[in-house]
Amino acid sequence: MRLFIALTPPPELRERLGELADVAHARCGGRRMPEESLHLTLAFLGNVEEVRAAELAAWVQDLVVTPGEWQMQRWGSFQRPGIVWIGGRGRDPALERLQGRLWSALEPCGLGTRPARFIPHVTLLRRAVTLDLEGLPSIDLAWSYNQLELIESIIDERGARYRTLAVSQG
Template sequence: MIRTFIAVELDPVFIEKIRDIQEKFEDFDLKFVKPEIVHITLKFLGDVEESSIPSLASALDSLLCEPFEAKIEGIGVFPKPANPKVLWIGASGAFGALHDEVEKVLKPFNFEKDDREFTAHATLARVKFLKKSQKGAFLDALRDLKDITLGSMRVNKVLLKKSTLTPEGPLYETLHTAYLD
């Protein structure tokens, strides 16, 4: 079994900007995602049989979604500012339609459908622990960056990724690239 997910990678031009954002939060107890691997997850598949990868790849090749322009902008937290667990950068564009199309082509595989409404975002860090005395400063940093814009990028492919968890953080490997047209 291999741990897998479907994602859109961010344009490498955003790596330094992501690093700059993360530096604004380095005084807090966060586990940062390496800027080089920050991505937008369209669907987490979990553990799948290695033998099913060709079928998953073929399903992704049948996606009916045209390439689109996306803006990487805005910063926020899940689930809510009063209790932050995940720090993220937002993404706008046709991600909702792309997510729905991914759900549609994967329906025959009986993966669990996402319960929550899809919100296009890229995780920058997970909040390990936030002292009460730090919450105000954390929310101030969040507020200062809420309107940040990293820039635009063209979304023209979706990646089937393998995730290997290590003590140093996850290692990702692209198993298949499905091009949008």
Template sequence: MPADDTVPASGAASTARLFYALWPEPPLREALLAHQRAWSWPPGVSLTRPERLHMTLHFLGELPRALLPALAAALPPAQAPFGMLLAQPVLWRGGLAVLLAPEAPAALVELHSRLAAALHALGLPTETRPFAPHVTLARRAHQARPPLQFDPIPWTARGAVLVESVRPHGGYRVLAEAPG
């Protein structure tokens, strides 16, 4: 996915809500949507919109835009493709419905660790909970029921992207991707 080189307009916010992620290609996004449709959803659920499906590696939060060049430069080069299986539908506390990769491949763990080291080098904190690679399918999904049977979804990835959560409409914009 190409990076969006849009420069914030004059008077734009001096901060941005950011995260590092793995970004699915269109065929994978379609498979995730098919899996999402197979769930039984309760009234009031908030399904993740197709263009927002991703796997968060590190949530950075609201940061000064002045850090964007350093955060983009911290992306490790794209590596040899690595695969994982999204194979475990789970309803987490708080009504979060996710599709989990129960076994994180070594390359994904290494990518997550390299990004954490880069963030620490920039003086930024990282999440203290263990990394659980997943894609969020819905929020406010209390009492949702996952499909009884489904084929695990293979994901082949190469590198991370830096993403901005764009307000007020709530879309995402890829700002930078792993070089190479």
């Protein structure tokens, strides 16, 4: 099972992010992420055996997440593989603590590897034709969060789709 731990936006924010994805898609082309797939990845775990995934789900359900708010104020891109995203203007200490707390528990168990750097973002497009973000509207969105999810990424002929396996306490 291919797993990751993420924050998922509430419905009204997910809808607004979908609108921004439409705007970005019109400008940059590529593959627009479906609204139901929009998230902020905190820990990508890769392939995990089912028994381990069940243990991980129980662990996630017992987690208590300190409520926080993330400010999304800029467009960004990753050259490879043509990702267009939105995120914050700078570091977010609360998200960094949450991500660090997760990795401090996951790494000793052999579940994935902490990335060298953490850039909180929501991917809106993949395989964009252009990464020229000039002319895209300014962004000022607040995302209040108090729980995270363990999500399975299922890849088939239709592409990737996500299934929530566990939700932390909120």
